[in-house]
Amino acid sequence: EAQVTQNPRYLITVTGKKLTVTCSQNMNHEYMSWYRQDPGLGLRQIYYSMNVEVTDKGDVPEGYKVSRKEKRNFPLILESPSPNQTSLYFCASTWGGAISGEQFFGPGTRLTVL
């Protein structure tokens, strides 16, 4: 089954404790991205990657890092989480390097930073 998986689905952590949210897709997609969803703000892009070893900042990259060492994986790293990073996070992938068709979304990771 074609899918985007994220782990963990739920995470409660404390300020300053490094964490990683994993994202994996099995569709051989080139393009992957991370979004955060906050009430009243819709989804905002954090980082995206157009292919292996190619990453770029989205609209709200501060406080986040990403890496793309393999095509299927695109982990999101919070080196020193803060309470304003409490949010619902979605990973997405699509086949196109640029203009594309459907973006497939993972189920989301709800992060709470205390």
Next chain:
Amino acid sequence: AQSVTQPDIHITVSEGASLELRCNYSYGATPYLFWYVQSPGQGLQLLLKYFSGDTLVQGIKGFEAEFKRSQSSFNLRKPSVHWSDAAEYFCAVENQGGKLIFGQGTELSVKP
């Protein structure tokens, strides 16, 4: 700057009634437009998309949307709403770099 506006934060309709969700965009070039639906606790699912051609596009679950360049709009419609349509709906435009720019979302409630 590119942006998407969904003027209605929350809409309630009766089951069986028609539905229209509004979406306005600001984008310099020919837009690539999408509607996604998010059911409670779920990820986003694509309802339909517009790239070019016929300005009335059909999607899944009986939804359709009409692209109106003169009004910079891409409104979502359904002739008869079902209780299972209760969800949050997001309009989005894709820029040249492949980034999706989302609207704030419209939450749909369906009355029995």
